Amino acid sequence: MRIPARVRATMAPPLGPLMERAAARRREGRELFMLAQAMVDCPPPPAFTRALADALRAGDPAMHRYAPDPGTAELRRALAAHLAGSFGLAPDPERELLVTPGANQAAYQLLSVLLDPGDEALLVTPWYFNHEMAIRLLGGRARTAPAEAASGFVPSIESLLAAWTPRLRLLVLVSPNNPTGARYPDDWLRALAGAIAGDERWRGVWILCDQTYQELYFEGGPPLSLGALPELSGRVLTVGSFSKSFALAGWRLGFLCGPAGVLDQALKVQDSSVICAPHAAQIALAHVLDAREEAEAYLATSRERLRRRRDALLAPLREAGRWELNVPGGACFAFVGLPGGASSASRLAAAASTAAPATAAPAIAASEPAGAQPGAAAAFAGSLLEAEGVAVVTGEVFGPRWSRFLRLGFGTESEERLSEAGRRIARHWAGM
Ligand SMILES: Cc1ncc(COP(=O)(O)O)c(C=O)c1O
Numbered sequence: 382m383r384i385p386a387r388v389r390a391t392m393a394p395p396l397g398p399l400m401e402r403a404a405a406r407r408r409e410g411r412e413l414f415m416l417a418q419a420m421v422d423c424p425p426p427p428a429f430t431r432a433l434a435d436a437l438r439a440g441d442p443a444m445h446r447y448a449p450d451p452g453t454a455e456l457r458r459a460l461a462a463h464l465a466g467s468f469g470l471a472p473d474p475e476r477e478l479l480v481t482p483g484a485n486q487a488a489y490q491l492l493s494v495l496l497d498p499g500d501e502a503l504l505v506t507p508w509y510f511n512h513e514m515a516i517r518l519l520g521g522r523a524r525t526a527p528a529e530a531a532s533g534f535v536p537s538i539e540s541l542l543a544a545w546t547p548r549l550r551l552l553v554l555v556s557p558n559n560p561t562g563a564r565y566p567d568d569w570l571r572a573l574a575g576a577i578a579g580d581e582r583w584r585g586v587w588i589l590c591d592q593t594y595q596e597l598y599f600e601g602g603p604p605l606s607l608g609a610l611p612e613l614s615g616r617v618l619t620v621g622s623f624s625k626s627f628a629l630a631g632w633r634l635g636f637l638c639g640p641a642g643v644l645d646q647a648l649k650v651q652d653s654s655v656i657c658a659p660h661a662a663q664i665a666l667a668h669v670l671d672a673r674e675e676a677e678a679y680l681a682t683s684r685e686r687l688r689r690r691r692d693a694l695l696a697p698l699r700e701a702g703r704w705e706l707n708v709p710g711g712a713c714f715a716f717v718g719l720p721g722g723a724s725s726a727s728r729l730a731a732a733a734s735t736a737a738p739a740t741a742a743p744a745i746a747a748s749e750p751a752g753a754q755p756g757a758a759a760a761f762a763g764s765l766l767e768a769e770g771v772a773v774v775t776g777e778v779f780g781p782r783w784s785r786f787l788r789l790g791f792g793t794e795s796e797e798r799l800s801e802a803g804r805r806i807a808r809h810w811a812g813m
Contacts, residue, residue: 387517387518387519387520388518390517391514391517391518392510392513392514392517392778395510395774395778396417396418396774396778399417399766399772399774400417402766402772403415403417403766403772406766406770411770412770413770413772414769414770414771414772414794414798414799414801414802414805415772415790415793415794416694416771416772416773416789416790416791416793416794416799416802417772417773417774417788417790418790418792418793419559419625419713419714419790419792420624420625420628420630420713420790420792420793421597421625421628421683421687421713421792421793422628422792422793422794423628423683423686424628425627425628425629425632425669426627426669426672426675426676426679427675428665428668428669428672428675428676429627429629429665429666429668429669430665431668432664432665432667432668432669433661433662433664433665436661436664436665441664443660443664444660444661444664445660445661446660447656447657447660448480448657448658448659448660448663449657450648450651450652450656450657451478451479451480451644451648451651451657452478452479452480452636452657452658452663453480453660453663453664453667454474454475455664455667456480456663456664456666456667456670457474457475457478457480458474459666459667459670459671460474460478460480460636460670461473461474461478462670462673463670463673463676464478464621464638466673466677467595467596467603467680468592468595468603468606468608468609468619468621468638469603469605469606469609470606470608470609470619470638471609472638472639473641476641476644477638477639477640477641477644478636478637478638478644479636479637479638479644479647479648479651480634480635480636480657480658480663481620481634481635481636481637481651481655481658482633482634482635482655482657482658482659483622483624483633483634483635483658484591484593484620484621484622484624484635484636485511485515485635486633486635486651486654486655487620487621487635487636487637487647488511488512488515488553488589488591488620489515489650490637490647490650490651490654491589491618491620491637491643491647492512492515492516492519492521492551492589493519493647493650494643494646494647494649494650495550495551495587495589495643496516496519496520496521496550496551497520497521497550498519498520498521499520499521499522499548500521500522500548500549500550500551501521501522501523501524501546501548501549501550501551502516502521502522502523502524502549502550502551502552502553502589503523503524503525503526503541503544503549503551503552503553504516504523504524504525504526504553504780505525505526505527505528505536505541505553505554505555505558506525506526506527506528506779506780506781506782506783507528507534507560507561507716507776507779507780507782507783507786508523508525508555508779508780509555509558509559509560509591509779510778510779510780512553512555512591513780522548524544524546524549525544525780525781526540526541526543526544527540527782528558528561528563530705530707530716530718530786533563533707534558534561534562534563534707534716535563535565535566535569538569538572538573538576541573542576542577542580542583545580545582545583545586549586550585550586550587551586551587551588551589552577552586552587552588552589553589553591554588554589554590554591554607555590555591555593556570556590556592556594556604556711557594557595557597557598557604557709557710557711557712558594558711558712559593559594559712559714560714560716560774560776560779560788561707561709561714561716562691562707562708562709562710562711562712562713562714562715562716563707563709563710563711564598564599564604564709564710564711565604567604567605570604570605570607570610571605571610573607574607574610574612574613575612577612577613578612578613586616587616587617587618587643588607588613588616588617588618589617589618589620590606590607590608590617590618590619590620591620592604592606592619592620592621593620593621593622593624593625593635593712594625594626594711594712594713595621595626596625596626596680596683596684597625597626597683597684597687597711597712597713598684598710598711599684599687599688599691599709599710599711600710604711606619607619608638608639615640616640617639618637618638618639618640618643619637619638619639620635620636620637620638621635621636621638622634622635622636623635623666625712625713625792626680626683627666627669627676627679628683629662629666632659632662632665632666633658633659633662634658634659634662634663634666635658687713687791687792689796690713690791690792690794690795690796690799691708691709691713691715691791693791693796693797693799693800693803694715694789694791694799694800694802694803695708695715695803696800696803697800697803697804697806697807698717698803698806698807700807701720701807701810701811702720703720703721704717704718704719704720704807704810705717705718705719705720705721705786706718713790713791713792714788714789714790714791715788715789715791716776716779716783716786716787716788716789717786717787717789718785718786719757719758719761719785719786719787719810720810756777756784757784757785758775758776758777758784758785758786758787759775759777759784761775761787761809761810761813762774762775762787764809764813765805765806765809768809769805769806769808769809770805771802771805771806771809773787773788773789773790773806774787774788774790775787775788776788787806789802789806
C-alpha cells in the first residue's frame with residue numbers, strides 16, 4: 382500500500398525511543414534524572430481541580446458532552462480578559478478567539494489553512510520540531526533562518542527578511558523559545574514589526590507567533606506580543622497553551638487568537654478533526670481565569686520556581702567551564718553546546734562510535750557545517766543516560782547544524798536534583 386512521500390519524509394515523534402529507555406530504567410529501579418520532557422511537574426492551580434470536582438459532584442451533564450466548536454462562551458470571555466493582561470491582546474471573544482485542544486493543534490489548524498502544497502513557511506532554527514513536522518505533513522516546505530548561539534539564539538532581522546521568496550506564506554516565531562529558552566527582546570520584536578511592515582515583498586506573509594511559554598519568563602514583565610502592534614494589525618496569529626503555564630498538559634487546552642477571517646477557516650479543521658477541546662477542562666479553566674489574582678499568584682510562583690531550577694542546573698556547567706551556555710530568559714529549557722576545543726573532536730568521535738543514540742534519527746536532510754560531528758551529541762546523550770542516569774534531548778531533532786547541542790529541560794526535576802544532574806553532565810563529559 383502506498384503512503385505519500387510527504388508523510389514518509391516526516392520525522393517520527395523523536396522522543397519516543399528516549400522515553401522508552403527512561404521508562405525501562407524506572408521499571409528496573411535505576412536512578413533517572415528526567416531532563417528530556419517539555420513539561421512542568423507542579424500541580425495545576427487549585428481552582429482547576431476544585432471546579433472539576435464541583436462539576437462532577439453536581440453531576441453537571443454538560444461536561445460529558447461536546448462543547449461548542451470554538452469553545453464555551455464562558456471560557457472565551459474569561460480568556461479574552463486573561464489575554465488582555467498577560468499577552469497585551471484584545472480579541473473579540475466571539476470572533477477572534479478559538480479554544481483548541483492545545484497549542485500544537487492550534488498551529489496545525491493554522492498551517493492547514495494558510496499553506497497550499499509547495500508553499501513555504503519560514504522557521505527559525507533550532508526549530509520546534511512539531512512545526513517542521515506539520516509543515517511537511519501538509520505538503521509545505523520549511524525554509525530556515527538561523528538563530529546563532531553567539532546571538533543568544535535571537536535571529537537577525539536581516540536574515541529573516543532575506544529569507545523571503547515568492548512562495549513564502551508564513552513566518553513562524555516561538556518566544557520564549559523551545560528548545561533554546563530565548564526570549565526575543567521587546568525592542569527586537571518592535572524592530573521586526575517595523576521592518577516587515579515596511580517591506581513590500583512581505584505584504585502577503587502571515588506571522589504565526591507560538592507563545593506557549595509567554596507566561597514563563599524570568600526577568601522583567603510579560604514579553605511583548607507581536608499581535609499587539611498596530612503595524613502588523615490583521616496579519617498576526619497567536620497560539621498559546623495552558624500545558625505549561627498552568628501545568629495542564631494532559632487536559633489539552635490551548636487557543637488561537639487572530640483575525641476572524643482566518644479563524645473561520647481554522648474552525649473547519651477543528652470541526653473535522655477534534656471538534657472541540659475537552660469540555661470538562663474548559664469549564665474548570667474558566668474558573669481558573671476568573672479567579673484572576675489567584676491565577677497571577679500561581680504564575681508568579683511557577684516563574685520563581687523555574688528561575689531557581691534554571692540556575693541550579695546551569696551552575697555546575699558554568700563551573701566546569703568551556704560549555705557553551707546561554708541563560709534562558711523563559712520557558713523551561715537550556716540549549717547548551719558541548720565544550721569545544723582541540724580534544725573535543727576526538728572525544729565526540731569516540732562517543733559516536735561506541736554509544737547508542739538517545740533519540741530517533743530525524744528524517745531530515747541534515748547539512749552539518751564543516752567540522753561538526755553528526756550524531757556526536759546524540760552519542761554523548763546515550764552514554765550519559767546509561768552511565769549517569771540523566772535523560773536529555775540531542776540537538777539534531779531541532780534541525781540541521783545542532784548536533785553539538787543538548788536540550789536540558791528544567792521543568793520536571795527539583796532544584797536539588799537539577800544541581801546534581803548538572804554535576805553529572807559535567808562529570809560525564811570530563812570523564813570521556
Ligand atoms: C513551542 C511549543 N508549542 C506548542 C507546544 C505544545 O503545546 P500543547 O500541549 O498546548 O499542544 C509545545 C510543547 O512542548 C511547545 O514547546
